[in-house]
Amino acid sequence: MDFKALAGQFWRDGFLLLEDRFPAARMRQLDDLIAGHFGADPAFAHTREFLDNAATEVIPWFPQADGVEDFDNLAADPALERLSGEILGEGWYSQYCMIMFSKPRTAGQAWHQDCPPEDPSRFNLNRLVYTRDITAETGGAIEVIKGSHRAGRLPAGSVDFDFSARVTLRPRRGALLLLHGHAWHSVCPIADAPRVSVNFRAAPARAPADITDVCVYRNMLYRFSTSSIVETRA
Ligand SMILES: O=C(O)CCC(=O)C(=O)O
Ligand SMILES: [Fe+2]
Numbered sequence: 461m462d463f464k465a466l467a468g469q470f471w472r473d474g475f476l477l478l479e480d481r482f483p484a485a486r487m488r489q490l491d492d493l494i495a496g497h498f499g500a501d502p503a504f505a506h507t508r509e510f511l512d513n514a515a516t517e518v519i520p521w522f523p524q525a526d527g528v529e530d531f532d533n534l535a536a537d538p539a540l541e542r543l544s545g546e547i548l549g550e551g552w553y554s555q556y557c558m559i560m561f562s563k564p565r566t567a568g569q570a571w572h573q574d575c576p577p578e579d580p581s582r583f584n585l586n587r588l589v590y591t592r593d594i595t596a597e598t599g600g601a602i603e604v605i606k607g608s609h610r611a612g613r614l615p616a617g618s619v620d621f622d623f624s625a626r627v628t629l630r631p632r633r634g635a636l637l638l639l640h641g642h643a644w645h646s647v648c649p650i651a652d653a654p655r656v657s658v659n660f661r662a663a664p665a666r667a668p669a670d671i672t673d674v675c676v677y678r679n680m681l682y683r684f685s686t687s688s689i690v691e692t693r694a
Pocket of ligand 2: 572574
């Protein structure tokens with residue numbers, strides 16, 4: 461792997477998708493664990509206010525908080541560590557593992573940034589691993605505006621913004637997607653099967669541990685730790 465070239469590609473685009481990074485058998489095993497945790501019809505964990513205003517329907521699970529360590533060795537993959545260091549620089553650190561579950565026929569995730577972009581040196585890096593295929597049939601594709609990690613805040617309001625640099629990603633089982641937290645991104649509506657992603661968030665040394673507490677949506681800034689809207693956007 462040419463780590464420097466891959467990091468360059470990441471910094472040019474704000475994301476980097478690498479297929480076939482993890483073995484299918486391991487992905488199936490972890491996928492079973494995820495399915496077992498959530499069951500057939502899990503309840504939403506967020507408040508109704510969040511679900512309605514954010515137009516985002518996902519159920520998070522932090523396996524490390526439950527003492528479940530089965531996912532941790534994915535993040536310990538030497539190539540992933542090396543690439544993370546190349547992208548994030550000296551002193552980078554890994555934050556937490558967050559699994560996101562979407563029920564069939566739900567909204568996905570509205571356009572957002574994982575944290576406010578005002579200070580370019582403070583951001584989170586999503587290191588997403590997919591334990592099952594995302595296809596046109598399953599829905600749940602990820603959309604990213606190429607280069608938007610350098611473009612400041614996601615435009616407010618409901619009018620369409622410039623989609624000419626939009627890229628639609630459908631990672632397959634075993635893929636790794638690195639996605640800059642300041643990049644403008646969304647998850648398309650889910651079709652008839654549940655959707656999952658496993659995210660090992662990391663950050664550069666300068667970013668505080670709670671960097672993703674406030675998320676930027678087109679209509680609001682939302683603080684997860686207090687379940688509150690901290691700014692309404694016109
Ligand atoms: O689940 C995904 O594919 C992307 C989720 C997302 O928006 C994120 O990890 O910040
Ligand atoms: Fe996100």
